Amino acid sequence: ELQIKQVISWMEKTNEKIQSNKEYLTSLDQAIGDGDHGLNMARGFQEVVNKLSSSNYTYVSDVLKDVSMTLLSKVGGASGPLYGTAFLKMSTALKGIETVDYPQFKKAVVEAVNGVKERGKANKGEKTMIDVWEPIVDFLQKQDNLEAKELESTAEKAMEATQDLKATKGRAAYLKERSIGHLDPGSVSSYYIFAALSEVLE
Numbered sequence: 001e002l003q004i005k006q007v008i009s010w011m012e013k014t015n016e017k018i019q020s021n022k023e024y025l026t027s028l029d030q031a032i033g034d035g036d037h038g039l040n041m042a043r044g045f046q047e048v049v050n051k052l053s054s055s056n057y058t059y060v061s062d063v064l065k066d067v068s069m070t071l072l073s074k075v076g077g078a079s080g081p082l083y084g085t086a087f088l089k090m091s092t093a094l095k096g097i098e099t100v101d102y103p104q105f106k107k108a109v110v111e112a113v114n115g116v117k118e119r120g121k122a123n124k125g126e127k128t129m130i131d132v133w134e135p136i137v138d139f140l141q142k143q144d145n146l147e148a149k150e151l152e153s154t155a156e157k158a159m160e161a162t163q164d165l166k167a168t169k170g171r172a173a174y175l176k177e178r179s180i181g182h183l184d185p186g187s188v189s190s191y192y193i194f195a196a197l198s199e200v201l202e
């Protein structure tokens with residue numbers, strides 16, 4: 001069961017990880033992008049936490065809606081609309097549900113990945129955040145209960161595997177073969193999102 005206070009805590013923990021790894025995310029994006037991913041994410045998630053702490057919620061879907069709208073308006077770049085879409089799809093999938101159970105949450109994450117793929121016109125293997133989100137969906141589909149530790153390690157392995165991929169979407173695609181050997185910045189920020197989720201679910 002996923003409650004409002006857990007979703008808020010999920011976003012707070014995500015923000016902590018992003019703030020403390022802001023320079024790292026920037027350096028990853030300097031290597032194969034334009035070097036703004038740390039700044040984009042740090043700005044966006046700080047605004048998310050500010051928004052959530054100054055609001056009252058009845059439904060998990062309303063929290064996720066505010067997360068989405070804040071990311072859409074504050075993050076910018078390619079990642080803003082994509083993360084905004086992910087949280088908007090989760091919100092829509094959980095609309096009107098007061099206590100979210102595991103199957104409902106799983107369904108919401110599936111919707112989120114489908115939304116990101118549609119919006120980014122990308123699939124698994126193109127060295128984008130999808131290379132973390134899709135393995136997470138595959139993992140969730142196999143589980144009857146959410147194993148927090150395994151969720152974290154699944155996300156970590158998926159994030160690390162982006163190093164060997166050649167980028168065919170986003171700015172890194174301009175580098176072609178030269179994108180190989182670097183982690184995808186958006187996969188690292190997505191790893192923080194799922195690592196934070198696993199801490200909340202423990």
Ligand code: ADP
Pocket residue numbers: 029033034035036037040076077078079080082116119120121122127128129130169170171184185186187
């Ligand atoms: P920008 O590239 O516009 O500067 P960011 O640096 O904030 O935006 O985000 C870059 C990240 O966005 C990439 O590392 C990648 O994970 C993700 N990304 C870029 N393009 C796409 C796409 N078409 N589909 C999915 N994810 C993408």
Ligand code: MG
Pocket residue numbers: 029033034035036037077
């Ligand atoms: Mg960038």
Ligand code: MG
Pocket residue numbers: 034036077078
């Ligand atoms: Mg940019």
